[in-house]
Every structure is written in C-alpha cells, then in structure tokens.
Amino acid sequence: MQPSVAERRPQSFDRVLSSMCTKPHPAARRAAERFLAANPGDPATYETIAELEREAVASLAEVTGLADAVGVDGDTEARGNTGVSENTESHGDIAAHGYVTSGGSESNIQAVRSARERAETADPVVVAPESAHFSFHKAASVLDVELRTVPTDADGRADVDAVAAAVDEDAALVVAVAGSTEYGRVDPIPAMADLAVDAGVPLHVDAAWGGFHLPFSGHDWGFGVDGVETVTIDPHKVGRAAVPAGGLLARDPVALDALAVDTPYLETASQASLTGTRSGAGVASAAAAMDELWPDDYRAEYERASELAAWFAEELRSRGLDVVDPELPLVAFDLSRATFEAVRERGWRLSRTGAGEARVVVMPHVTRGSLSAFLDDLDAPR
Amino acid sequence: MQPSVAERRPQSFDRVLSSMCTKPHPAARRAAERFLAANPGDPATYETIAELEREAVASLAEVTGLADAVGVDGDTEARGNTGVSENTESHGDIAAHGYVTSGGSESNIQAVRSARERAETADPVVVAPESAHFSFHKAASVLDVELRTVPTDADGRADVDAVAAAVDEDAALVVAVAGSTEYGRVDPIPAMADLAVDAGVPLHVDAAWGGFHLPFSGHDWGFGVDGVETVTIDPHKVGRAAVPAGGLLARDPVALDALAVDTPYLETASQASLTGTRSGAGVASAAAAMDELWPDDYRAEYERASELAAWFAEELRSRGLDVVDPELPLVAFDLSRATFEAVRERGWRLSRTGAGEARVVVMPHVTRGSLSAFLDDLDAPR
Numbered sequence: 001m002q003p004s005v006a007e008r009r010p011q012s013f014d015r016v017l018s019s020m021c022t023k024p025h026p027a028a029r030r031a032a033e034r035f036l037a038a039n040p041g042d043p044a045t046y047e048t049i050a051e052l053e054r055e056a057v058a059s060l061a062e063v064t065g066l067a068d069a070v071g072v073d074g075d076t077e078a079r080g081n082t083g084v085s086e087n088t089e090s091h092g093d094i095a096a097h098g099y100v101t102s103g104g105s106e107s108n109i110q111a112v113r114s115a116r117e118r119a120e121t122a123d124p125v126v127v128a129p130e131s132a133h134f135s136f137h138k139a140a141s142v143l144d145v146e147l148r149t150v151p152t153d154a155d156g157r158a159d160v161d162a163v164a165a166a167v168d169e170d171a172a173l174v175v176a177v178a179g180s181t182e183y184g185r186v187d188p189i190p191a192m193a194d195l196a197v198d199a200g201v202p203l204h205v206d207a208a209w210g211g212f213h214l215p216f217s218g219h220d221w222g223f224g225v226d227g228v229e230t231v232t233i234d235p236h237k238v239g240r241a242a243v244p245a246g247g248l249l250a251r252d253p254v255a256l257d258a259l260a261v262d263t264p265y266l267e268t269a270s271q272a273s274l275t276g277t278r279s280g281a282g283v284a285s286a287a288a289a290m291d292e293l294w295p296d297d298y299r300a301e302y303e304r305a306s307e308l309a310a311w312f313a314e315e316l317r318s319r320g321l322d323v324v325d326p327e328l329p330l331v332a333f334d335l336s337r338a339t340f341e342a343v344r345e346r347g348w349r350l351s352r353t354g355a356g357e358a359r360v361v362v363m364p365h366v367t368r369g370s371l372s373a374f375l376d377d378l379d380a381p382r
Numbered sequence: 383m384q385p386s387v388a389e390r391r392p393q394s395f396d397r398v399l400s401s402m403c404t405k406p407h408p409a410a411r412r413a414a415e416r417f418l419a420a421n422p423g424d425p426a427t428y429e430t431i432a433e434l435e436r437e438a439v440a441s442l443a444e445v446t447g448l449a450d451a452v453g454v455d456g457d458t459e460a461r462g463n464t465g466v467s468e469n470t471e472s473h474g475d476i477a478a479h480g481y482v483t484s485g486g487s488e489s490n491i492q493a494v495r496s497a498r499e500r501a502e503t504a505d506p507v508v509v510a511p512e513s514a515h516f517s518f519h520k521a522a523s524v525l526d527v528e529l530r531t532v533p534t535d536a537d538g539r540a541d542v543d544a545v546a547a548a549v550d551e552d553a554a555l556v557v558a559v560a561g562s563t564e565y566g567r568v569d570p571i572p573a574m575a576d577l578a579v580d581a582g583v584p585l586h587v588d589a590a591w592g593g594f595h596l597p598f599s600g601h602d603w604g605f606g607v608d609g610v611e612t613v614t615i616d617p618h619k620v621g622r623a624a625v626p627a628g629g630l631l632a633r634d635p636v637a638l639d640a641l642a643v644d645t646p647y648l649e650t651a652s653q654a655s656l657t658g659t660r661s662g663a664g665v666a667s668a669a670a671a672m673d674e675l676w677p678d679d680y681r682a683e684y685e686r687a688s689e690l691a692a693w694f695a696e697e698l699r700s701r702g703l704d705v706v707d708p709e710l711p712l713v714a715f716d717l718s719r720a721t722f723e724a725v726r727e728r729g730w731r732l733s734r735t736g737a738g739e740a741r742v743v744v745m746p747h748v749t750r751g752s753l754s755a756f757l758d759d760l761d762a763p764r
Contacts, residue, residue: 005437005673006409010420010430010662018647019428021421021659027388033415036624036663038392039403045731046401048392055387102484102626105658113524135658138643142495142656144526182647236659242418244484244626244661261520264736265400265564267726274524274656276487276517277403277618279626280392281418281663291387344649349427354646 013365017374018351020181020209022363024285025240031281031288032242038280040100044267049280052287054095056235059290060247061094063215063298064207064231065222069251070097096253099273100235100283101246104208105135106274107232110248110259111204112139112173114230117258118202119172127166128175129158129187133206136175145172156180156324158187164195171201176228178221179210182353184330184361186210190220193227202229202255208246209361212238213328215295216302223251230255235286238301240293240364245282305329305362312360312371319378329362339378346377395747399756400733402563402591404745406667407622413663413670414624420662422482426649431662434669436477438617441672442629443476445597445680446589446613447604451633452479478635481655482617482665483628486590487517488656489614492630492641493586494521494555496612499640500584501554509548510557511540511569515588518557527554538562538706540569546577553583560603561592564735566712566743568592572602575609584611584637590628591743594620595710597677598684605633612637617668620683622675622746627664687711687744694742694753701760711744721760728759 013023024032035049043050061067072094101107116124123146128136130149140147150162158176167174174196176187189205196203205221207214211233214221222231231249235241250256260270293301309329316323322334335343335358344350350358360366360374395405406414417431425432443449454476483489498506505528510518512531522529532544540558549556556578558569571587578585587603589596593615596603604613613631617623632638642652675683691711698705704716717725717740726732732740742748742756 005413005434005669008416008430008434008666010417011428013419016427019421019424021419021424023419029418031387032418032663034390035392036411036414037395037403037405039401039625042401042403044733045398046392048390052387052390102657102661103659105656109656133658134643134645134647134653138653138656138658141643142524234659242663243421243659244657246659261516261523263516265516265733265741267733271516271520274487274491274520275484275626276515276520277485277616277625277628279484279661279664281414281624282661284390287387351426351647351649359647 015347016349017360020237022365024242027292028241028285028289032285035280035284040283041278053283056287057098058094065224069223098249102244103246107246107248108135109139111230114255114258115173121170124172125170126173131180156183156185160191167199174203178207184328193225197227204230206232208232208234209237213302216299241286241289245286309362332357332359397729398731399742402619404747406624409674410623410667410671414667417662417666422665423660435665438669439480440476447606451605480631484626485628489628489630490517491521493612496637496640497555503552506554507552508555513562538565538567542573549581556585560589566710575607579609586612588614590614590616591619595684598681623668623671627668691744714739714741
C-alpha cells in the first residue's frame with residue numbers, strides 16, 4: 001500500500017551525485033517558507049517580494065561583475081532602499097538589468113529571444129558550442145531560430161576558430177558556456193567575446209551552474225569581459241536558493257525591454273518574464289541566500305568543493321578509471337555500464353554524459369563522507 | 383533603515399482583492415515545505431516528486447473531465463500506484479496527458495506551441511476572443527505566430543460568429559476562455575468546440591483561474607465537450623496549491639509529444655516542459671491540495687465565493703455603482719479614479735480592467751469581513 005500524499009517524504013540528498021540541485025541554505029529555506037504565497041509577477045500587489053527581487057538582482061549584478069561594469073554599486077543601494085514608490089529611481093538602475101527567472105532554461109530561452117527580437121536578419125542563427133545545454137535546443141525549437149552548434153576542442157571547450165567560422169551575417173547571438181553541464185568546462189570567453197564584438201553580435205554566457213564558483217576560480221567570464229551582453233546564473237544551483245530561482249542579467253536594459261509584453265489588468269505596465277505568476281519562494285530565497293553567503297561563504301564552498309573534486313578524481317584514478325580532469329567541481333569518469341547499473345541499484349543517483357561517462361557534481365550537499373561511501377560501493381564485489 | 387533581508391515579512395492577504403493568487407491550503411503548504419528541494423524535471427533522480435506529479439496530473443484529469451473522457455480513472459490508479467519503475471504502464475496512461483507547469487502563462491504558451499508544431503500551414507494563426515489573457519500575446523510574440531483577436535459580445539464572452547469568421551485555412555488553434563481574468567466570463571465553449579471541429583482546428587480552453595470553480599457551476603467547459611483538445615488549469619490559483627503549480631492537460635498525448643526536447647545528460651530521454659529544473663514545492667502542494675480538497679471542499683468554496691460575490695455586487699449596487707453581473711466569483715464595477723486611488727492609499731490591493739473598472743476576485747482568502755471593511759472605506763468621507 002502506497003502512503004498517502006500527505007505522508008510522502010522526499011528522498012534524502014545523501015546519494016544524489018549528479019544533480020545540479022541541492023539542499024537550500026537554511027536562511028534561503030526560511031525565506032522561501034515565508035514568501036510561498038507572494039507573487040513577484042504582480043509587484044503592485046506584492047510589494048515586499050518586488051523589493052526583494054530588486055535586491056536579488058543587485059546581488060547577482062555583483063556576482064557577475066555587472067555592478068562594476070555599469071558603475072552601480074548594487075549592494076549599497078539595496079541596503080539603502082526604503083521602499084518601492086519613493087525609491088524606484090535610485091534602485092531602478094540596477095534592477096532594470098535583470099530579473100529572477102524560473103531557472104536556467106528560461107534565462108537561456110529569454111536571452112535567445114531577446115537576440116532574435118533585436119537581430120537585423122530575417123533568419124536569425126544562434127552559434128553555440130555543442131557543449132551548450134539542451135535548453136538552447138529548446139529555445140531554438142520554441143523561438144523558431146536556427147541553432148548552429150560547433151564542435152568543441154578535445155578538452156570540451158568551445159573551439160574559438162570553429163565558432164568564428166560559424167558566425168555569418170545571420171548570426172544573432174554567440175553562446176559561451178561557463179561551466180558545462182556535462183564536464184564543468186569553461187569556454188575561452190575573452191576570445192569569444194572578441195570575435196563576437198568584431199562580428200557585431202552579442203555574446204551570451206551560460207553560467208547557470210558555474211556562476212557562483214567562477215568569481216573565485218580565476219576565470220574571465222562575466223560582465224568584466226567586454227562583449228558579454230547577457231548572463232544566465234542560477235541562484236537555485238550553487239547559490240543555494242530554493243527552486244525556482246534562476247537569473248538573467250543584461251549589460252544593457254534594452255535587452256530586457258525587448259521581452260516586455262503589456263499587462264492590461266495589472267497595476268504595472270508590462271512584464272518581461274516568460275512566466276506570469278512567479279514564485280515568491282524562489283525570489284525571497286535567492287535574496288536571502290546571496291545576502292547571507294556572498295562572497296565569503298561562496299568562496300569557502302568553491303574551495304571545499306574543488307578540493308573534494310580533486311581528491312575524488314585522484315581516488316578514481318587510483319582505481320584505474322579514466323577521469324576527465326576537473327576544471328570546476330564536477331568529475332566525469334569512465335564507468336562500465338554494469339557498474340553504473342550496480343551503483344544505481346544501490347540507490348546512488350548518478351547520471352551519464354552523452355558519451356557515457358558517469359558524472360559527479362560536487363554540490364554543497366556532496367561530502368567526503370558520501371563520496372567515500374560511493375567509492376566503497378565501487379570497490380565492493382558484485 | 384530598511385530591515386535586513388532575513389527580517390523582511392510578506393504583507394498580509396487581508397487587503398489583497400484583485401489577485402488570483404491566494405494563501406495555500408495548510409496541507410499544500412506543508413507539502414511545499416517538504417519538497418522545496420526536489421526537482422520534478424529530473425524524475426530519475428527525484429522519484430518521489432515524479433510520483434506526486436503523476437498523482438497531480440491524475441487529479442487534474444478528474445477535475446477537467448479528462449479521466450472520464452479517455453476512460454481512465456485517474457484517482458483510483460493514483461491511489462493504487464506502487465512506485466515508478468514497476469508501474470509506469472498502468473499509471474503512464476493518464477500521466478502522459480499532462481504535466482504541472484509553472485503557471486497559466488507556461489500552459490498557454492505550450493498549448494500554442496503544440497498547435498504550431500502540428501499545424502499544416504506555414505503561417506499559423508491563433509484565433510482568440512479579445513478577453514484572452516495577455517499570455518496569449520506573449521505566446522504569439524515568443525512563438526512568432528499571429529494572434530487574431532476577435533471582439534467579445536456585450537457581456538464579455540466570445541462572439542461565436544465572429545470567431546467562426548476569423549477561422550481560415552491558416553488557423554492552427556482556437557482559444558476559449560473559461561473564467562476571464564478581467565470579468566470571470568465563460569465563453570460558449572460547446573458552440574466554439576463545434577466550430578473548431580468543423581474547421582478541423584483544436585480548441586484550447588484557458589481555465590487557469592476558473593478551473594476549480596467550473597466543475598460545480600453548471601458550465602460545459604472541459605474535456606466532456608468534444609473538440610476541447612487542451613486545457614490550462616492552475617492548482618496555484620483557486621486550487622490552493624503553492625506557486626508555482628500550473629497545469630496543462632491534453633486529450634491526446636501527441637499534443638505533449640510535440641513539445642519534447644532530448645535531454646542528453648539526464649537518465650530520462652526527453653522533456654516536454656518549457657522550464658528545465660522545476661519546483662518540487664509546486665508539484666507536491668498541487669498533489670496535496672487536490673488530494674485534500676477535491677471535490678467536496680472545492681465545491682464548498684465555489685458556493686461560498688459565489689454567494690459572497692453576489693452579496694458584494696448587491697452592496698455595490700446599493701451604493702449606486704455600476705456592477706458587471708458576476709458569472710463566476712469575480713466582481714467588476716465602476717469606480718472613479720479618485721476613489722480608486724483613495725482605497726489603494728488605504729492599503730487595498732485593487733487593480734483595474736483595461737476599461738477601467740475595479741475588479742475584486744473572490745479568492746479563498748477574501749472574506750465577508752474583508753469586503754465589509756472595504757465597503758466601509760468606500761463609504762468613508764475622503
């Protein structure tokens with residue numbers, strides 16, 4: 001007999017190894033629970049959550065280097081904000097550069113949509129490395145644009161020459177990946193930005209997963225790179241907000257204006273988001289997580305996860321397994337089909353790359369203890 | 383000095399009169415809090431929430447008449463389900479007919495997208511009454527299809543002859559509204575379905591708000607009407623789930639197959655949703671709310687809200703105000719600009735129709751007490 005709906009409990013995260021979701025930070029969880037019923041899609045009714053969204057965007061602007069790039073100190077303004085109506089202008093500056101989406105897929109779809117709207121060609125093309133997330137395929141299907149994927153180099157990063165060769169007069173957007181879903185690879189973003197600028201095409205950076213590691217990893221990836229026009233970064237992944245909390249940021253607010261649709265019955269004039277009603281839980285928890293964790297705790301998590309990934313990779317190698325050298329804390333490695341099935345059978349939530357490697361994403365809930373237990377199961381006779 | 387993010391609290395619902403969001407039912411809130419970190423977008427990792435999504439879809443299939451129409455008793459199957467892998471087939475039947483979306487906008491966009499994908503014309507047109515929600519304008523913009531809106535009759539319902547006249551060989555979808563956002567009007571759905579069937583075009587019913595009232599209101603609106611091919615119905619509105627929990631249902635699973643995109647790195651083959659990561663809170667709370675409230679408590683709420691709307695309309699009329707006769711529990715009425723501003727100033731969260739009437743949506747949190755207090759403020763000298 002199945003337990004009733006009310007009795008059902010989620011499984012623990014102890015054996016979740018391949019997900020880019022994680023347990024929200026306690027402060028994020030508390031904020032999510034407080035704002036479960038508020039709708040940031042209706043800011044004239046739900047003012048407090050609208051205010052928290054502006055703060056979340058201001059924080060994201062710091063994480064991605066946008067605040068520095070456009071010369072607005074989002075954080076200071078956020079703290080000094082005293083309410084909506086009085087203060088829209090001073091705060092509006094940074095808030096006009098982004099919004100909290102439902103996640104990376106919406107952010108990527110919207111970035112492509114904005115590029116399509118602003119393209120001067122009738123047949124807009126999006127040029128992306130084949131490592132780009134499947135949401136770009138979804139975007140191409142939804143938006144009826146061509147997605148032109150370009151093979152990556154042997155290490156799984158965008159091949160700049162190949163990308164350059166694929167950019168023609170129909171190119172409306174170049175996509176760079178900053179932390180690929182399968183291997184955690186970061187594309188050579190400055191070089192891609194240069195070629196995008198030369199071609200007069202915006203560069204979109206998908207840092208949905210990598211965005212809260214990259215400020216500490218030494219990569220050039222965000223709005224500090226000229227030519228990066230839009231960035232996807234998800235608080236609900238490494239940012240430790242509750243789902244749904246994605247982020248879309250734009251260097252130029254015009255990129256978001258291109259998405260606006262009139263909203264006749266609301267006391268606000270238009271709406272740029274893909275969804276209508278939106279989750280107050282996601283927005284509040286994003287604001288709370290970043291308020292609590294940026295930058296020191298995110299840095300500490302980057303360091304912890306990177307060390308753990310390096311250790312785990314070494315443990316796998318010592319067992320004779322081929323391991324893709326981790327760039328960000330994500331370890332892909334060869335594992336026979338039989339062993340893969342056997343560990344899934346033991347409850348490990350493991351998934352594979354398109355090429356068949358197992359992949360372990362070292363999220364905040366993944367510990368040395370859980371990876372040791374996984375290695376024990378790999379070592380166990382079957 | 384602004385309180386810190388952690389100290390910020392949402393405003394109360396006491397004065398929220400125009401929103402289609404409401405306080406989630408306690409059982410829905412508890413379920414949302416339990417499943418805040420589960421991702422229904424990755425069913426091979428998060429199996430319990432995937433199971434709850436199947437139950438939510440089975441419940442929605444009952445509410446919309448789909449279970450009866452396709453001869454599957456969703457509820458019984460849902461209760462008897464013993465797990466995912468063993469039981470995909472018996473349960474898969476009804477689960478293949480829908481999914482829990484982020485809300486009405488995603489559902490409507492996806493319904494239009496599905497129709498576009500299946501249309502045989504190169505220039506697909508969506509024919510909708512001008513009362514259709516702005517998400518259809520968003521859908522048209524996103525999906526690059528033409529939205530052909532048709533004036534409503536004097537009562538705010540679709541004019542069937544005008545809709546028929548607008549349907550030509552490029553028509554890919556006809557939209558009917560079952561509970562319009564501005565006036566709560568229900569279109570003549572059987573007549574619209576007849577014309578759609580005659581034209582060989584699917585009919586989509588947008589019951590995002592009305593869907594949990596309509597089973598008790600005597601209207602013909604759901605899959606019981608031949609020709610209704612897809613339905614939008616939001617658990618997070620009158621269904622009392624937590625945001626984000628929308629619903630998209632299809633008579634024929636082929637309508638959803640048209641939306642599927644490959645998901646290379648997940649241990650499931652494809653994904654029909656517009657978003658990728660999705661909210662476990664929304665899905666779990668939808669399942670919990672419907673498990674708890676369908677059908678008796680929803681019927682009781684329909685009756686309570688309808689009586690309250692009728693009383694409120696009469697009270698407004700007795701004050702000499704013009705009132706649009708309520709069909710579902712939503713009351714639109716003429717209010718001077720000055721009075722509108724004055725009551726907003728007193729904290730009432732009120733919004734207007736495009737034509738300028740004030741609109742009160744009698745949601746579960748709206749009580750006789752709150753409406754009396756509102757009337758007192760209307761009566762107060764300014």
